[in-house]
Amino acid sequence: MEQGITKEHVWKWLSEVTDPEVPALTILDLGIVRDVAVADEGKKVTVVITPTYSGCPAMDVISIGVRMALLSRGVREVLVTQQLSPAWTTDWMSEEGKRKLKEYGIAPPTRKSGETLSLFEEEEVECPRCGSDETELVSRFGPTSCKSLYKCLSCKEPFEHFKCH
DSSP states (O other): OOSSOOHHHHHHHHTTOBOSSSTTSBHHHHTOEEEEEEEGGGTEEEEEEOOSSTTOTHHHHHHHHHHHHHHTTTOSEEEEEEOOSSOOOGGGSOHHHHHHHHHHTEEOOOSOTTOOOOTTOOOOOOOTTTOOSOEEEEESOOSSTTEEEEEETTTOOEEEEEOOO
């Protein structure tokens, strides 16, 4: 086992744990890792994560990914805890993560979580494939709670949009 495992080591290893719903993103891209604590010269590590939605089914898989990443590097005891408050927001996503989302074919969130739309205002979402802003909402709910479905009126391709919240 490597002696003297530090927080920096743990953060680096966590950068390899991907989101099971959007494997182009790491859990650091999503901004769900809130804290890391290292004890006993790296034999014990606690990682605090915040789900993107309360009850998000991906959190169990993410917790397993965190455990595997750390156990495989010699950490003997890994504790993954969930912190629900403050609630996760797309503001915590990294700019790199938003870029990766677009390259993956999912339109990233474009506004801040505190910015609200008026009652009849539609969110302008750019097509991640062709860059057109001529798009229309197909469904507010996509394959996961955090995404909605859109259609590009220019290239005619459907795509998902990671909702701002």
